[in-house]
Each structure stands twice: as structure tokens, then as C-alpha cells.
Amino acid sequence: MSNLQLTSHGELKHFLTPEGLDRLMLERILDTADSFVVVGNQEVKKVPLLRGRTVVNLFFENSTRTRSTFELAAKRLSADVLTLDIKTSATSKGESLLDTLRNLRSMHSDMFIVRHSDSGAAHFIAEQVTPDVAIINAGDGRHAHPTQAMLDMLTIRRHKGNFEPLSVAIVGDILHSRVARDQIHALKTLGCSDIRLVGPNTLMPNSIDSMGVSTHTDMDEGIKGVDVVIMLRLQTERMASAFLPSAGEYFRLYGLTTERLKVAKANAIVMHPGPINRGIEIESAVADGPQSMILNQVSYGIAIRMAVMSMAMSGQMQQRQALVAQPTNTEAQV
Ligand code: NCD
DSSP states (O other): OHHHHBOTTSOBSOBSOSTTOOHHHHHHHHHHHHHHHGGGGSSSOOOOTTTTOEEEEEESSOOSHHHHHHHHHHHHTTOEEEEEEGGGSGGGGTOOHHHHHHHHHHTTOOEEEEEESSTTHHHHIIIIIOTTSEEEEEEETTTBOHHHHHHHHHHHHHHHOOSTTOEEEEESOOTTOHHHHHHHHHHHHTTOOEEEEESOGGGSOTTGGGGSOEEESOHHHHHTTOSEEEEOOOOGGGOSSOOSSOHHHHHHHHOBOHHHHTTSOTTOEEEOOSOOOBTTTBOHHHHTSTTBOHHHHHHHHHHHHHHHHHHHHHHHHHHHHHHHHSOOHHHHHO
């Protein structure tokens, strides 16, 4: 997986998952994003890094935050941006994904931002369909959501500093969450050693212990003394059958309330990728409270997306130039 994301010189050319990327690369993404946070505070919120490049937002699954922050990020990098509404596009007339992509490629697109309900969709496109177009995974099935995981890492680093001494609890529907999976990979690579997964057994993947995390069915035990509490939404759209007795029972056992948050460190931060379900996984007083980072996460999402888009574009450019410079077989034989 990692080789597919990197050029022969080790630069990022696609961003599909943090899995397999080393600490240096993840830190470079965070450092680059840090430098873009200020762009959002400027009066003119633009830098020319992607000027003349065409970015296509391809969302085959619903999204509000991710889609709009990708679009804003591309615009702040001065790219030409096309956001395809799949519901009104030819894909809904039966055109295959491959044909849609080939047509978009013919329009000289440089980058596709892909969200798809099938795990592995972005990887497949990067490998098989358009290797010369930078592919950024905006969430594929239950598999990966790398820019969400990295914006979460940026939030943690900016508010808590180094990852090594931190205790981080991820609470809720781990089983169906592409976010949790990538958060674990990123946290581990960045040096965090106390990662706790909290939730009912029915929402905990079977082989999760092999990822070097601890699991807890008791919420108070799981969040005791932690620096960061990451809450997850119940992904009911991915549940084939009933995994829980009721939403009320879930909130009683795993909902984050002001009272329960006292078990974590006094200065702990609370995060959630959104969309939040008030009264199901999180109490309003916590979501809107002083420890909540939920809206900061959305702002940092723009900076992270600007970072990975500019890094992947520069990797793709380097690779294209290297290919042009290489003699073809026939030329070499002459
Ligand atoms: C997440 C997603 O789509 O996986 N949300 C997001 O990208 N903002 C998590 C979720 O849907 O619960």
C-alpha cells in the first residue's frame, strides 16, 4: 500500500491511508498544514500552489464537512475545482465508475478527491484506472479516511503537543468506523502508546487487539485520566442488524456527559469527526462546552486538505517529469 502512495523518491503522490507511511511523512503533512492554518486567517485566503491545476471532487456518498472543506482547500490553493453531483451525473444513468473516470481524465484533470461506499475504491482507482492523476481518499467504506485522521492529529498536536505522553480514548462504534482505523494507525506512527478503544463488544472488531491498543467495555474505566476523548457516531447506515438494545441504553452506557467527562484529565479535550448526534453519543453541554474541539477540527480540516493536495500534486509533477526525461525502450536501443 505505501509504495503506491509514494514516488520513487519517497514523495507523496496519492493519499489513500496513513497506514504504511512513516513518522517523518506524517509529521511533514502536519507541519505543512500548520503553515496553512494562517492562510485561513488572512484577508485574502489564497496561495497560488495549484494554479492552473484541475481538481475534481467525486463524492459517491453523502458528505457535508468533508466535501465542502476539500472544495474550499482546493480553491484556497487557486485550483480550478469541479464538484460532480453524482445524483445528477451520468453514473446514475448506468455509466460505470471506470467510464466516468476515463471521461474526467480526458478533460485533463490533475487530481480526484474520491469518497465511495466500497472499501478499497480509492486504492483501485489509483492503481488501476488513473495512476497519473493524484488520488486523495475522502473515505472508502469502512476502510480508511486519511484526511479526517490527519486533521484529528493536527488538532491533538496543536492543543496537546507531543503524542508520546498522551492517553487517547476512542469511544463508540469502532466496528463500522473508517475514521477510528486511520486514527489508530496515525497515533501509533506518531508515537502515542496509550490508545484505548471504548464501546460495547458488539461494536468492537474481532482482531483489534493486534493493532496494539487496549479495549474497554466500561466507559469510566476507558476514559479514566485520558488527555483526549474522541467520540464516534453510531454508523447505523452500515449496520446490517441490531447491534444495540436502544439509543437510550447506548447513551446511558457510552454517552459523553459533563459528569462522565470529569473522569478524564481536567484539561482533556473532546473531539468528534461529525456529524454529531446530540443525546445519543454526546450531551449538548459537552459538544458546545469549553473542552470541545469539534468546530476547531472542521477549520483544521481545510489546512490538512490543502497540505495533502499540494504535497500530492508536487509528487505527481515530479513523477511526470521523471517519466518524460526517461528514454523509451526504442530510443535506448538505437
Ligand atoms: C465521518 C465519515 O464520513 O466517515 N465523518 C466525516 O467525514 N466528517 C464519520 C461519520 O460519518 O460518522
